[in-house]
Amino acid sequence: MDIKEINEKIQKESEFVDLLNLELDKVIIGQKYMVERLLVGLLSNGHILLEGVPGLAKTLAIKSLSDCIHADFSRIQFTPDLLPADLVGTQIYNQKTHEFTVRQGPIFANFVLADEINRAPAKVQSALLEAMQERQVTIGDKTFKLPEPFLVLATQNPIEQEGTYPLPEAQVDRFLLKVVIGYPKKEEEQKIIRLNVEGEFPKIEKIIQPEVILNARKAVREVYMDEKIEKYIIDIVFATRFPGEYKLDKLVPLIGFGGSPRASISLAMASKAYAFITRRGYVIPEDVRAVCYDVLRHRIGITYEAEAENVTSEDIISEILNAVEVP
Amino acid sequence: MKCFIKISFLAIGLLASITGYSQGSVKVTATLDTNFILIGDQINLLLEVTNTTKNEVEFPLILDTIIEGVEVFEKSGIDTITKEGYDTVVYRQNLVITSFDSGFYAMSPFRFLINGDTANYAETEPLLLEVQTIPVKIEEDIKDIKDPLSVPFDWFEVVKYVGVGLFLIILLGIILFFILSKKKPTEIVSGFTQRKPLPPHEIALAKLQTLKDKKLWQHGRVKEYHSEISEILREYLEARLGFNAMEQVTDEIMSELETRVNEDVQRKSKTILQLSDLAKFAKFEPLPDENEQSMDFAVDIVNSIKPVELPEEKKKQE
Numbered sequence: 001m002d003i004k005e006i007n008e009k010i011q012k013e014s015e016f017v018d019l020l021n022l023e024l025d026k027v028i029i030g031q032k033y034m035v036e037r038l039l040v041g042l043l044s045n046g047h048i049l050l051e052g053v054p055g056l057a058k059t060l061a062i063k064s065l066s067d068c069i070h071a072d073f074s075r076i077q078f079t080p081d082l083l084p085a086d087l088v089g090t091q092i093y094n095q096k097t098h099e100f101t102v103r104q105g106p107i108f109a110n111f112v113l114a115d116e117i118n119r120a121p122a123k124v125q126s127a128l129l130e131a132m133q134e135r136q137v138t139i140g141d142k143t144f145k146l147p148e149p150f151l152v153l154a155t156q157n158p159i160e161q162e163g164t165y166p167l168p169e170a171q172v173d174r175f176l177l178k179v180v181i182g183y184p185k186k187e188e189e190q191k192i193i194r195l196n197v198e199g200e201f202p203k204i205e206k207i208i209q210p211e212v213i214l215n216a217r218k219a220v221r222e223v224y225m226d227e228k229i230e231k232y233i234i235d236i237v238f239a240t241r242f243p244g245e246y247k248l249d250k251l252v253p254l255i256g257f258g259g260s261p262r263a264s265i266s267l268a269m270a271s272k273a274y275a276f277i278t279r280r281g282y283v284i285p286e287d288v289r290a291v292c293y294d295v296l297r298h299r300i301g302i303t304y305e306a307e308a309e310n311v312t313s314e315d316i317i318s319e320i321l322n323a324v325e326v327p
Numbered sequence: 328m329k330c331f332i333k334i335s336f337l338a339i340g341l342l343a344s345i346t347g348y349s350q351g352s353v354k355v356t357a358t359l360d361t362n363f364i365l366i367g368d369q370i371n372l373l374l375e376v377t378n379t380t381k382n383e384v385e386f387p388l389i390l391d392t393i394i395e396g397v398e399v400f401e402k403s404g405i406d407t408i409t410k411e412g413y414d415t416v417v418y419r420q421n422l423v424i425t426s427f428d429s430g431f432y433a434m435s436p437f438r439f440l441i442n443g444d445t446a447n448y449a450e451t452e453p454l455l456l457e458v459q460t461i462p463v464k465i466e467e468d469i470k471d472i473k474d475p476l477s478v479p480f481d482w483f484e485v486v487k488y489v490g491v492g493l494f495l496i497i498l499l500g501i502i503l504f505f506i507l508s509k510k511k512p513t514e515i516v517s518g519f520t521q522r523k524p525l526p527p528h529e530i531a532l533a534k535l536q537t538l539k540d541k542k543l544w545q546h547g548r549v550k551e552y553h554s555e556i557s558e559i560l561r562e563y564l565e566a567r568l569g570f571n572a573m574e575q576v577t578d579e580i581m582s583e584l585e586t587r588v589n590e591d592v593q594r595k596s597k598t599i600l601q602l603s604d605l606a607k608f609a610k611f612e613p614l615p616d617e618n619e620q621s622m623d624f625a626v627d628i629v630n631s632i633k634p635v636e637l638p639e640e641k642k643k644q645e
Binding site for chain 2: 003007224226228229281282283284285286289321322323324325326327
């Protein structure tokens, strides 16, 4: 397809993004970064891990997003005594018919908020992550497809790590993005106070049909990505694996393991989605850089040496972006 | 009676301490320094063969113990001494032996084989050895363990070690001096002078001229043309203004330029970089005017921000 046609198509398909932003702005003050990443995840057909201290509107954001779309929303509070059946559903014996009937769990929704995912034991986490990957759930001998669009937003609290079950690296890799949320600005917080003190919260209207999201996802895949951008993505991911080859010898003892091929795929998809929400039909290096931290921060394993020196995966990504030549 | 037995034993021991056996012209002896030792003392046992024939004499194989309780502490090699016009050859081997158990030890004769024949051999006399313990005076008080003896300070020892250390340092210094003096760069042959590196603006202008001469966009290679212009410009900005332009995207470069160059240069840089981004990443084909404009803008930028040469410097260069 010609680039002009792609551009026109993207312009048309991405019209809903502005509407969605306007609607979300009614209730979410600030947190543009988080909202933008939610859209990237939604359009790339990936799941998002949100990390932030309590009270940063993580739950409100996902709830509001689902309210804007004619879609189901469910929230699961992960606790140490949660069982996989509480999540995916179970078979219940019907005394009248003398048969087992399936009762679907809360995972059967378009938008699933897995609150404090690291509070549940590994068997529940893996049940959720399997469903995220396969987009289907098997209960008894029946397999059920999960609804489309299907987006899981898991939250994690960086404090109070006692009694938690940190997600293993292989499981974390299944999240397209890991978004770290910061505090709002002073003026934003002032608005938040006023809105809450008045107690009159604007109501969010359901303005988007799920089909719009599904069409937009197709359009995202059509966003043009030049070979130069592909090479740029590969260079960035390879620099996380073999920093010595990019004159980053100082990172060699700090990186335990680098990004997987899934990281490259995710970076490419997220870059396309980012180009889409900026209403462009082609990817530029700015798009790659914009999503790079969120795609790679949970995919780079840092060593004990790095931890001892207070070097984070974000620091490593910054060093890599400053060393890899932009096409 | 006890005293008589002891005297008799000593007499036998003294006689036996030098024993030997002669067979034909091969004479073998085994001699101890003394037959009385204190427990743990070391004494010599000399085995000697005097051979006046041309027969080969084989010494007995002695390992670390002669008999149970008598241990070999040290064993020398076999010495050969030739006497009386080379007709007589004397072989000697010295063993240092000791014992850690008190008592009487009778060592059986040492057998020397002649020509390796087990039937034909020469033997020494048997030996007796008495090992005594240190007499303990029970009636006296128990005494404490003696303190360690202090070694007297020896200046010679100190001078010896310091001297050796100094000698090694001087030696190392001399070796390093020779190694380093050899590595000195050889003098440049007269007549040739090292070329001064070209300033960034001259390199950039030369590269732009080369690119112009290639006529890439005229031959339809628009993407390559704009990629090269962008690269030359970013290389120049990096060398001239000292920020990592090669590793930065257009937005980042523009924000770096905000505080470093005037608005005209900013505008022209933005035009070039954005156009090249479109050509590189969006299959965009600019108009011929835009292609030429990018080249002209790039030359203008290089000339606008190149360092100003003072007239005196120019004269000096001339």
